[in-house]
Amino acid sequence: MYPQRDVRVRHARDLAFSLLTPEDAFELLAFEIAERAWFEQHIEARREQFYTPHGMSQHIIECLALNAQGRMSPLLIRHKGVIIGRANLHDIDQNSARVGYRLAENACGQGIAHKALNHLMKEARCIYGLDTLTATVSVDNKASQRVLEKAKFxxxxxxxTYSQVVDQRLGCVVYQCALREKVECP
Known part of the structure; x- marks a missing residue:
């Protein structure tokens, strides 16, 4: 139904971060379907409805409504114009937010998660004026743990037993970062 895409990224140059828009629905749905098996090895599965044109449109509307309220920053990560991941600030309140990102399997291990996290940290501090970011990561996700630790989380x-992945309950680790000490705004 949707074509498989070759999203191999040779290095983390040519990256762009952009706010999710309704016009991204078809491409984002194709990305999510192509990467579904990869994502569901590491994070809780989304409902089947998410993987439909209507479900994706609803998802985007919900994300943009939260963005309009200042409670979420839903970003797409593109390499040379092609979606290779997502990066979000969510549960934004007066002082803090939660951070999350997900990358295409072929985009992992190339510094992109680190760049995405740095982008989110700068946005959190410089645009939203936040002091603290929190991230929750599976105990098995050593790569994301290293990314967070490198960024001083x-x-x-x-x-x-925090998260249900496939047929197994996984433990998670909660990381936190004080942005005032780590991010300077221009």
């Missing part, structure tokens, strides 16, 4: 909590 520290472990603040451990959540046993």
């Amino acid at each position: 520290t472990v603040v909590d451990k959540l046993p």
